[in-house]
Amino acid sequence: MPVDLIKPTCTPTPTPVDAVETVTLRPATPADAALLALVGAATFLEAFTWMLPGADILAHASKNHTPEAYADYLAEPATRITLAVTGDDAPVGFAMLTEPELPSITTTADDIELKRIYLFSRFRNAPVIGSTQRPGQALMDAAISDALALGRTRLLLGTHAGNDRAIAFYRRNGFVEAGTRTFLVGSRQCCDLIFAKPLTP
Numbered sequence: 001m002p003v004d005l006i007k008p009t010c011t012p013t014p015t016p017v018d019a020v021e022t023v024t025l026r027p028a029t030p031a032d033a034a035l036l037a038l039v040g041a042a043t044f045l046e047a048f049t050w051m052l053p054g055a056d057i058l059a060h061a062s063k064n065h066t067p068e069a070y071a072d073y074l075a076e077p078a079t080r081i082t083l084a085v086t087g088d089d090a091p092v093g094f095a096m097l098t099e100p101e102l103p104s105i106t107t108t109a110d111d112i113e114l115k116r117i118y119l120f121s122r123f124r125n126a127p128v129i130g131s132t133q134r135p136g137q138a139l140m141d142a143a144i145s146d147a148l149a150l151g152r153t154r155l156l157l158g159t160h161a162g163n164d165r166a167i168a169f170y171r172r173n174g175f176v177e178a179g180t181r182t183f184l185v186g187s188r189q190c191c192d193l194i195f196a197k198p199l200t201p
Helices: 030-048 054-064 067-074 135-149 164-172
Strands: 023-027 080-086 090-098 111-119 154-160 176-185 188-198
Touching (some): 030 067, 030 080, 030 111, 067 080, 111 135, 135 154, 164 188
Parallel strands (some): 111 154
Antiparallel strands (some): 090 111, 176 188
């Protein structure tokens, strides 16, 4: 029988791309290291493929978004990671606090860094269970709460100088510019703006 006359035995039913999915926030545990690595790499790729060569962005993700790297972070006493999950506990983003790793500015024991805040673009407007905020803001609020619970009085973060959407979001949340840093993504030198936000209980 000609190949083009063979009929499929089943027809898949795709999930509509605009289907409403709710998001829940929960703390990450060491058992989530592999999921964090997967989501971290995927959201980084989604966010920065517009500006980085493929080889460089893959090299960066392969080095920095590994289960071992996240397990090491989670073993540190000051690390706090809030996962955004949907469906059957499928992660779609997270916010990660760590001790500051910002050598280009002066930091103190009262500082903590929002090392990563990632969210798949599809879920930016998804309803968050138990919150009236959108997922990105809910993750930021969780990070601020965790920083205060750790007794920190300043929250720091770095973001690409050309990431206008993120910069506007941080400014709406009370962050102000505090410096810059340069770093390599693969072979490409990038420049980040560093932002700071004073924290009060």
